Amino acid sequence: MTGRIDPAETLAYVDDCLDPQARGDFEARLQADPELRREVARWEAQNRAIRAAFGAPPRSALDLGGASNENGARRAGELAGAIDGAARPFGQARKRRAAARPIAKPRHAGPGPIARRLAGAVALAAAIVWVGLPSLGPRPSSALVAAGASAARALADLPVEFAAGDPSALVARLGPRLALAPPLAPGLRLVGARLAPGSQATATLYLYENARGERVALMVEPLDETIAAPARRSEADGLSVAAWTGAGYGFVAAAAEDADVAALVAAAGAEDDSLADAGAQRR
Amino acid sequence: MREWSDDAGALRRFGLALVRDDRFVFDDVSASALIDKLFRQASLTLVDCPGKDRRAARVRAFAQFIRLYRRHARRLAVDEDGGWIETPPSCRGGGSAAVGVRSLPLELREALLLVVLAGFTHREAAAALDLPLAIVVDRLTRARARLAAHMASAREAVAAWPQSAHLRIVK
Numbered sequence: 001m002t003g004r005i006d007p008a009e010t011l012a013y014v015d016d017c018l019d020p021q022a023r024g025d026f027e028a029r030l031q032a033d034p035e036l037r038r039e040v041a042r043w044e045a046q047n048r049a050i051r052a053a054f055g056a057p058p059r060s061a062l063d064l065g066g067a068s069n070e071n072g073a074r075r076a077g078e079l080a081g082a083i084d085g086a087a088r089p090f091g092q093a094r095k096r097r098a099a100a101r102p103i104a105k106p107r108h109a110g111p112g113p114i115a116r117r118l119a120g121a122v123a124l125a126a127a128i129v130w131v132g133l134p135s136l137g138p139r140p141s142s143a144l145v146a147a148g149a150s151a152a153r154a155l156a157d158l159p160v161e162f163a164a165g166d167p168s169a170l171v172a173r174l175g176p177r178l179a180l181a182p183p184l185a186p187g188l189r190l191v192g193a194r195l196a197p198g199s200q201a202t203a204t205l206y207l208y209e210n211a212r213g214e215r216v217a218l219m220v221e222p223l224d225e226t227i228a229a230p231a232r233r234s235e236a237d238g239l240s241v242a243a244w245t246g247a248g249y250g251f252v253a254a255a256a257e258d259a260d261v262a263a264l265v266a267a268a269g270a271e272d273d274s275l276a277d278a279g280a281q282r283r
Numbered sequence: 284m285r286e287w288s289d290d291a292g293a294l295r296r297f298g299l300a301l302v303r304d305d306r307f308v309f310d311d312v313s314a315s316a317l318i319d320k321l322f323r324q325a326s327l328t329l330v331d332c333p334g335k336d337r338r339a340a341r342v343r344a345f346a347q348f349i350r351l352y353r354r355h356a357r358r359l360a361v362d363e364d365g366g367w368i369e370t371p372p373s374c375r376g377g378g379s380a381a382v383g384v385r386s387l388p389l390e391l392r393e394a395l396l397l398v399v400l401a402g403f404t405h406r407e408a409a410a411a412l413d414l415p416l417a418i419v420v421d422r423l424t425r426a427r428a429r430l431a432a433h434m435a436s437a438r439e440a441v442a443a444w445p446q447s448a449h450l451r452i453v454k
Contacts, residue, residue: 008420011427017404046380046427049434050399053381054300154312197315 005036014043138229140243140250143199144221148243148252149236151196151205152217156254160192160207174204177222180249182206185267188216188260199250208264216255218264223250231270233261244270294344295322297401301393302352304385321351338407345401346411349393356389383433391426394419 012018013026030036051057111119162173170179170193182190188208196205198221208216228246235241236254242261243252253264295318302321303314384392397408409419 007424011420011423012405015398015405015423017406042431043427046430046434047399049380050384050395050430053379053384054296054396054400056296056400151312154310195316197312197319202316202319 005033005039010036010039011043014040014047138227138245139232140229140245140252141199144223144245144250144252145234145236145241145243147197147199147203147221148217148219148250149239149241149254151198151203151219152215152239152241152252152254153237155194155196155205156207156215156217158194160194162193164190164193164206178202178204178220180204180220182218182220183264183267183269185260185263187211187263188267191215203250208260210255210257210260214256214260216260216264217253218268219250219252219254221250221252223248231265233258242270244268246270291322293341293401294348297345297396298322298348298352300381300384300396300400301349304356304389304392317355321348321355342403342407342411345397345403346413349411353389380430380434383430383437386433387426387429391422391429394422395426395430398423 009018009022009026013023013030018026030040162170164170164182167179167181173179174193174195182193184190185208188210191207191209194205194207196203196219198219201222203219203221206218206220208218210216223245229244231242231244231251231253233240233242239254239256240258240261241252241254242265243250244265245251251268251270253261253268255261255264298318298321299311299314302317303311384395387395394408394412397403397411398405403411405419405423406416409416412419
């Protein structure tokens with residue numbers, strides 16, 4: 001038997017908004033009406049597609065409404081109660097299934113645990129000597145470098161959002177915390193600024209152009225950093241990058257050419273002690 | 284029991300889906316920057332709530348986020364051409380659900396995402412949007428119908444693609 005489908009009620013069922021009585025009535029009709037079943041399946045498939053498209057965790061296999069819906073917990077409780085209260089054939093008592101025993105791990109032939117730990121310690125010490133020694137001292141976080149490089153890669157070639165030449169206008173648009181006077185480097189023309197996602201908070205991305213018309217980016221992110229770290233050069237996302245911290249800010253200069261980055265670092269007055277480290281890291 | 288981090292994660296996921304509209308925000312980087320700004324203000328509602336009724340606080344936080352985003356979108360639209368609740372002019376090709384949702388007008392998109400993505404009931408979504416329940420249900424119905432039509436047309440376009448062309452036998 002097929003009846004008229006009420007879209008509001010169907011949606012309420014699919015979105016798990018019906019009370020238990022209405023839900024039971026609807027499910028009874030659902031059993032008898034194939035067209036209604038198709039309609040419900042269509043909307044449930046659409047729900048799954050939307051949740052998957054935006055990275056939301058899928059609802060449970062029984063589609064009980066998800067962790068965020070109190071109806072889900074209620075229906076799960078009802079389901080469990082129905083199972084526990086169901087009559088057993090021949091008056092059998094309900095038995096609890098014993099917990100599965102953990103599978104024993106197979107023993108591997110090879111070095112024992114002490115030898116493995118010793119080898120790990122030796123490898124760790126070697127890594128510290130190889131990587132850490134040339135760059136001891138305060139240094140900007142790798143998250144800051146990655147955020148600056150990815151912002152430069154993604155946003156540098158887009159139109160700027162704010163003109164950065166007028167400091168008072170920049171303060172009015174960005175607020176005093178984000179609007180710093182951008183350094184003016186010889187050979188680089190200041191184009192403007194954009195907002196960009198920093199490593200921890202929103203940052204300002206100042207954009208310059210060199211003589212060849214290539215964009216050079218300087219990301220300035222307000223940080224709760226009190227230790228000043230000198231500029232350190234590296235390469236990220238195919239760009240030459242220099243990052244440093246100071247005065248409560250993190251700075252990342254990124255460009256295709258090393259010379260443009262060096263010009264920005266010099267114009268900002270940052271101490272650039274990374275040349276030796278860069279050489280050591282490239283070895 | 285739901286925790287603050289669950290609510291914040293759901294709010295952030297909802298926000299990312301809502302603001303990426305292919306009209307003013309075209310990529311996830313820009314969407315994240317905007318979300319950072321709006322999220323910080325809206326999440327204060329979650330932190331400052333007394334904690335007695337977590338669901339009510341959650342509705343308040345989402346409502347606050349939606350108000351902030353509407354204000355932001357209205358300002359952008361006024362700067363551009365004056366209209367703000369309408370179908371985005373640039374609906375890029377593709378048949379994914381994400382593209383279909385982005386092509387919906389803001390009024391339909393926010394209702395659909397509140398219910399499907401954030402897991403609100405229809406009544407809670409009406410409270411968050413500050414609308415009568417009947418209007419929310421009507422918007423949900425229209426949003427789902429438009430999304431289904433969008434995905435069906437995308438499927439037809441894919442089916443109409445001459446896939447046999449590269450299988451032609453050359454003697």
